[in-house]
Amino acid sequence: MSLVIAAPEALATAATDLAAIGSTVSAATTAAAAPTTTLLAAAQDEVSAAVAALFSSRFRQRRQRWCGRRSRSVGWWRARRGRWQRRADRTQRYGGNGSTIPTPASGGTGGLGGLLPGTSGISGLP
Numbered sequence: 001m002s003l004v005i006a007a008p009e010a011l012a013t014a015a016t017d018l019a020a021i022g023s024t025v026s027a028a029t030t031a032a033a034a035p036t037t038t039l040l041a042a043a044q045d046e047v048s049a050a051v052a053a054l055f056s057s058r059f060r061q062r063r064q065r066w067c068g069r070r071s072r073s074v075g076w077w078r079a080r081r082g083r084w085q086r087r088a089d090r091t092q093r094y095g096g097n098g099s100t101i102p103t104p105a106s107g108g109t110g111g112l113g114g115l116l117p118g119t120s121g122i123s124g125l126p
Helices: 008-035 048-092
Strands: none
Touching: none
16 A cells, blocks of 8 residues: 555646746846846945955054064073073983982081981981
């Protein structure tokens, strides 16, 4: 048993209606083509020129701010690199992580340099 019923008259009417809709859309497209293709190009009127000038000035301001931030960032990274280089030099010179620099032997901890908990490396007292 089929659930689809095809009535030839209904199909013919639907096809005619669909063809009429298609021809109406084609006619509207043809009628709209002439006015829309003869529009002025952008930036040939006062409003477009004003908007372009506004965005151009905004872009220049943002670019200047970005360049300023970038130069400050580059300076910051150069300072960090210098600090890291000094730390690496100190590590190479004294060995270890730089905190094992010998301290004066004035007390019980002497050369421990404060590595052990409770020792300061200066007075020898905990």
